[in-house]
Amino acid sequence: MLTTLIYRSQLNSSCKSEQLDALIKHARQRNALMNITGIMLFNGLEILQVLEGAEESIVKLFHRIRDDRRHTDVVELMRDYGPRRRFENVGMFLFDLRIESPKAVLESVLRYSKLESYLASEDRVFKFIQSFITQKKTARAASALTADKWTLSKENAPFGERIEGLIANQSCQFALQPIVEPTQGKITSLEALIRGNDGGSPERFFQSIDQNKIYEIDLQTKAYAFALAEKLGIGGHKIAVNLLPMSLVNVPGAVEFLVDQIKRHGLQPEQVVIEVTENEMISGFNQFNSAIKQLRAEGIGLAIDDFGSGYAGLSLLTRFQPDKIKIDREIVSDIHLSGPKQAIVKSIVSCCTDMEISLVAEGIEKLEEWCWLESAGIRRFQGFLFARPQLNGVGDIHWPHII
Ligand SMILES: Cc1cc2nc3c(=O)[nH]c(=O)nc-3n(C[C@H](O)[C@H](O)[C@H](O)COP(=O)(O)O)c2cc1C
Structure with missing residues (x-):
């Protein structure tokens, strides 16, 4: 069943921009083999990733990602089922909020997606994306104690x-x-x-x-x-x-x-x-x-x-x-x-x-x-x-x- 999973995490400071680019490139190739699509947003500290694909493949990949030491505080925000993908033909794409303005990122996310913008405004996946871009608080990790x-x-x-x-x-x-x-x-x-x-x-x-x-x-x-x-x-x-x-x-x-x-x-x-x-x-x-x-x-x-x-x-x-x-x-x-x-x-x-x-x-x-x-x-x-x-x-x- 087509599954969409969204999580949020914090990239380790030791993981540099070039490494993140390499990670995305590698992820895109691997995802193509598993018929997984999605996007990643990064704001210099936190990551929001959307993964879409068959339930079994998504769960398997998410377990691997959760254990990856290049990021911490991985919190699953949503796991849902639906009739179609939002990011068809996008193996994995990085939107970097350090480079582009929130408005520009939001527009290009919509361009990449197959959803009409009037549908996107009611879509939970897009609401998570929009909140992350505009930095409206999602259920953020309470991180004072580790x-x-x-x-x-x-x-x-x-x-x-x-x-x-x-x-x-x-x-x-x-x-x-x-x-x-x-x-x-x-x-x-x-x-x-x-x-x-x-x-x-x-x-x-x-x-x-x-x-x-x-x-x-x-x-x-x-x-x-x-x-x-x-x-x-x-x-x-x-x-x-x-x-x-x-x-x-x-x-x-x-x-x-x-x-x-x-x-x-x-x-x-x-x-x-x-x-x-x-x-x-x-x-x-x-x-x-x-x-x-x-x-x-x-x-x-x-x-x-x-x-x-x-x-x-x-x-x-x-x-x-x-x-x-x-x-x-x-x-x-x-x-x-x-x-x-x-x-x-x-x-x-x-x-x-x-x-x-x-x-x-x-x-x-x-x-x-x-x-x-x-x-x-x-x-x-x-x-x-x-x-x-x-x-x-x-x-x-x-x-x-x-x-
Ligand atoms: C933030 C983040 C996002 C990742 N996204 C993907 C992804 O979409 N697809 C993927 O195959 N690996 C992704 N990875 C890498 C996986 O954690 C893992 O390293 C990779 O799947 C190889 O796993 P393996 O060496 O156990 O085979 C991501 C890693 C991080 C830190």
Whole structure:
């Protein structure tokens, strides 16, 4: 299928103009063999390249280009399918904005293309080209932090002794995972993740219990999480627990039970955050609304978990603003390589800043992801890169340091 891929990158300063000319000449020959067409724009620092061809050939070539050390910060901006090429018969052509004016470049791009100019003005590919030429901001790499300047060093978590093995007389166990603010070297909270008594996942645990009692059990298990926090001595740290919103609606006296268990284990309601997923939140919103008010009145915090994974999205925030939003791991994964993901996270950061909602990025596994997100204004992170969940305890934390 005819595929068009656009990416943006930064040419290494060691790659001189003559080398770029040679690269284009070589690329043109190779592209002809692969039936790939396209153009490249260069402004003295950044590159925008448009590649068109059969999907398989484009993907193969893009992987090679991405690994090419002559440029860095390669961010894919668009991958789309269409009926015809824009740059038919152009194996690869360089438009150099250092030599020609933006207006002249724009005109010659249009001349090279097979699209009528009235069609081009509505075409996404041309919009990317035009934005690059006129230097209107596209989803630009947030480059204040670069991963190769950072390393991680291990530190023990500042909590009491780890409890060995399983805790007896409980229907389930909990694993704790810290949420950290790396630039401050600070743990902001601990998420208590439910595990079966065999150490199995939350899904397995919920499948294994009596389905008629799912909400009662969901609620009751939170008491074990608070007890664990007490045993470990979490001090003034916050503890976050996941809860099915319908547990608050269907179990009579649910909020009172939570508050009682929180206090019984020496915690303050303000230390506790209830995490509810975006999808659960929207499907039961009207019923859940009064329970939210009750939780708020007690001082318990609320977070939307897996934000961006469901079907509510930003519209949910018109009806309800939580204290905290946790951006879904799917959006965060490889964000340093994806223009659309970067644009989405920038808009989440901007609207949450305006609404004073704190943000956590979940599922961080790579330094590159953290660097991009930190540069985009996110301060709190959860993920294997910094700390793994640990059964009945808090594991080592890996703090980033400049090399
Ligand atoms: C900015 C940039 C754009 C490139 N564009 C192309 C291209 O359009 N076609 C191509 O064959 N190689 C292109 N290359 C070169 C490839 O990265 C790679 O060096 C080339 O395909 C040869 O790969 P190989 O030595 O693994 O066979 C480009 C490299 C850079 C840095």
